[in-house]
Amino acid sequence: MADDTPVETLTDAEARAELERLAAALTRANTAYHTDDAPEISDAxxxxxxxxxxxxxxxxxxxxxxxxPSDVVGGAPAEGFSKIRHAVRMMSLGNAFEDGDVAAFDERVRSYLNLGRAAPLKFTAEPKIDGLSLSLRYEDGVLIQAATRGDGETGENVTANARTIADIPQELTGAPAVLEVRGEVYMSHADFAALNERQAERGGKTFANPRNAAAGSLRQLDAQITRDRPLKFFAYAWGEVSEPLADLQMRAIDRLSALGFQTNPLTRLCDGPAEMLEHYREIEEMRATLGYDIDGVVYKVDDLALQERLGFRATTPRWALAHKFPAELAWTWLEAIDIQVGRTGALSPVARLQPVTVGGVVVSNATLHNEDYIAGFDSRGEEIRGGKDIRGGDWVQVYRAGDVIPKVADVDLSKRPADAVPYAFPEVCPECGSAAIREEGDAVRRCTGGLICPAQAVEKLIHFVSRKALDIEGLGAKQVEQFHRDGWIREPADIFDLKENYGSGLQQLKNREGWGDKSAENLFDAIEERRRIELKRVIFALGIRHVGEVVSGDLARHFHSWSALVEAVDTARPAAEAHVMADEAEAAERRAASEAGRRAQIKPVRDAAWDTAGVAAEARAAWDDLVGIEGIGATVAVSLVTTFAQAAERASIDRLAGKLDILETAGPANTDSPVAGKTVVFTGKLEKMTRDEAKARAEALGAKVSGSVSAKTDILVAGPGAGSKAKKAAELGIQTLDEDGWLALIGAG
Incomplete structure (x- = not known):
């Protein structure tokens, strides 16, 4: 399936396969970019x-x-540095690639704020520096610490290194008592060329581009090395402050400049999308003459009070946008086609390329998506690349726009070797030899080996101990692979039996390569510490399809305890199975209706499926409660229920839970609120606030916001146009308020 397939034309199966490919590519890129300082592609x-x-x-x-990848910011802090937790999270930015995206950004902001088209709304526009994000914390005017962005929440302590950068003041006069200044560390083109020349003369490492050089220079364990590297710093934002810098973004930047920081002189104030795009083109024309790398222009709402109202999504602010520059093409030899097996068993083909530099980045791999793409067809069976297939030994065009691992865009048949043969996609897993099948409607072939497949088992275990899951200090991917290879760990529960099962563990482990008395003791201590663990981490660690970090947190806040979650999932099982039956019946009805040239009557089909299944009221209520959780739909609920219903998987989960003390998630902090602990549903049109603002306000008051009405709903807030939800609430006797009634209830009338 091609990357340029319009999103609106994708089927569920195609979208699922594309998301899997994107996740794998972005994970590899995060490691290369943030941890190894060896990016394969540009930020754009x-x-x-x-x-x-x-x-x-x-x-x-x-x-x-x-x-x-939408829930990920940056990468995990590298080993060797102490860690600093940011007082205010360092976010990434949403992106634009077309002029229309900029106008859409303006419209989204206005819609969220309920601002008409004629209302004044200004934005700042500044070059997006291609460097390494850095946060500087000053207290009483003195620089006390510096940290990289890391994963957005925790970064690396590079204070000693930052003190060596001339652009970073050591002391400030007239600054707030607490001030976190944020900006970008970068290296000029001239300094980069001189550095590489010196490195080559010494026989040292040369760098692929200035961003790589800047990141590698700042993240040195020896600050003297950083001192010898010509690093620069532009300030453009702030984190925690004890008092506001200003009331407007532009004035705040001017204040940073007055305090002694270098700020970009190309920052402009723009009145709407037309001026924003005009400045974008000016900067783009100057790009080659700036003397440092930029990869786009950043727009920000100028009014800081409006920024506060707009707030944040999971990883990006609603009030800012990065407008990126286009990417490039290159030709090189495709040396081989390899197959990688992912955590879900998907067989992903990867092109191994003769390394080629594309836009300053050395590329050696490219995605080939799936077997249809290699053969020259898209997901609908239509020709791509003029029907030309891809073979080992081909001279290929590599296209990097929008790809971390680029794609092979074209093949030059005039240079194809005479002995090149069509690629035969494997029908057995290269890792375990199990059959690799491709289900009808699915673009991806998958291994059927499950946990007996080393690729899947190891990946599941690596996910289990990952930072946002169990996060066991000293037990990372390398150690998991080692222990699994030696048969010490086959499933998550085995981790907590390591010490007991292997002669008290210490004697056997400390004699292994890379381990000693202290490291072995530290590992077992870290494992013991993780027996007492937060509910949301356990849910996320299970690696259930569609249940990511955000969903795990939503489930934990809703059910509070592991036992309540398990009981709800088990109770909802008959309803989930009936839901699947109904989906199948609906699909059959649609096909039959289409063939007969009539419109499908879906509701009777669904009602009949539920009635035929004989789903008890208790199961239906549990199902309604589960799918009614904000952000959780039927697909997520079915995946969750199905996982717990599989005998082998459930036994493994139960063994794990038996070894843990799973902490309950605290209820709402605002217990004095009249809606604390109550489940609220909003429907119809709200006229005095946007739906997003209403939800945020309700949650801040300790309420649960649901997307559907059920027996567990306490309050329905119904605006004009309320339909089936209002009718159902009336049938269930649920308190229904109009918008004014709701505002009066929460004291905002």
Missing amino acids: DYDALKRRNLEIEERFPDLKRDDS
Whole structure:
């Protein structure tokens, strides 16, 4: 399936396969970019791919993966540095690639704020520096710490290194008592060329591009090395402040400049999309003469009070946008086609390329998507690349726009070797030898081996111990692979038996390569510490399809305890199975209706399926409660219920739960609120606030906001145009308020 397939034409199966490919590519890119300082592509290409991922998720919300790149900011802090937790999270930015995206950004902001087209709304526009994000914390005017962005919540402590950068003041006069200044560390083109020349003369490492050089220079364990590197710093934002810098973004930037920071002189105040695009083109024309790398222009709402109202999505602010520059093409030899087996068993073909530099980045791999793409066809069976297939030894065009691992866009048949043969996609898993099948309507071939497949078992275990899951210090991917290879760990529960099962563990482990007394003791201590663990982490660690970090948190806040979650999932099982039956019946009815040239009457089919299944009221209520949780739909609920219903999987989960002390998730903090702990549903049109603002206000007051009405709903807030939800609420005797009544109830009337 081609990357340029319009999102609106994707089927569920195609979208699922595309999201899987995107997640794998972005995970590899995060490691290369944030941890190894060896990016395979530019920031513009990386963000473009994240944008496609988000577009697919927005169209197919129930297909969002548990490892969705949309929920990821940056990468984990590297080993060797102490960690600093940011007082205010460092976010990434949403992206634009077309002029229309900028106008759409303006419209989204106005819609969220209920501003008409004629209302004044200004934005700042500034070059997006291609460097490394850095946060500087000053207290009483003195620089006390510096941290990289890391994963957005926790970064690396590079204070000693930051002190060596001339652009970073050590002391400030007239600054707030607490001030976190944020900006970008970068290296000029001239300094980069001189550095590479010196490195080559010494026989040292040369760098692929200035961003790579800047990141590698700042993240040195020896600050003297950083001192010898010509790093620069532009300030453009702030984190925690004890008092506001200003009332407007532009004035705040001017204040940073007055305090002694370098700010970009190309920052402009723009009155709407037309001026924003005009400045974008001016900067684009100057790009080659600036003397440092930029990869786009960043727009921000100028009024800081409006920024506060707009707030944030999971990883990006609603009030800012990065407008990226286009990417490039290159030709090179395709040396081989390899197959990688993912955590879900998907067989993903990867082109191994003769390394080629594309836009300053050395590329050696490219995605080939699936077997149809290799053969020259898209997901609908239509020709791509003029029907030319891809073979080992081909001279291929590599296209990087929107791809972390680029794609092969074309093949030059005039240079194809005479002995090149069509690629035969494997029908057995290269990891375990199990059959690799391709279900009807699915673009991906998958291994059927499950946990007996090393690729899947290891990946599931790696996910289990990952940072946002169990996060066991000293037990990372390398150690999991080692223990699994030696038969010490086959499933998550085995981790908590390591010490007991292997002669008290210490003696056997400390004698292994890479381990000693202290490291072995530290590992077992870290495992013991994780026996007492938050509910949301356990849910996320299970690696259930579609149940990512955000969904895990939603489930934990809704059910509060592991036992309540398990009981609800088990109770909802008959309803979930009936739901699947109804979906199948609906699909059959649609096909039959289409063949007969009539419109399908879906509701009777669904009602009949539920009635035929004999689903008890208790199961229906549990199902309604589950799918009614904000952000959780039927696809997520079915995946959750199905996982717990599988005998082998459930036994493994139960063994794990038996070894843990799973902490309950606290209820709402605002217990004095009249709606604390109550479930609220909004329907119809709200006239005095947007739906998003209403939900945010309700949650801040300790209420649960649901998307559907059920027996557990406490309050329905119904605006004009309320339909079936209002009718159902009336049938169930649920308190129904209009918007004024709701505002009066919460004291905002």
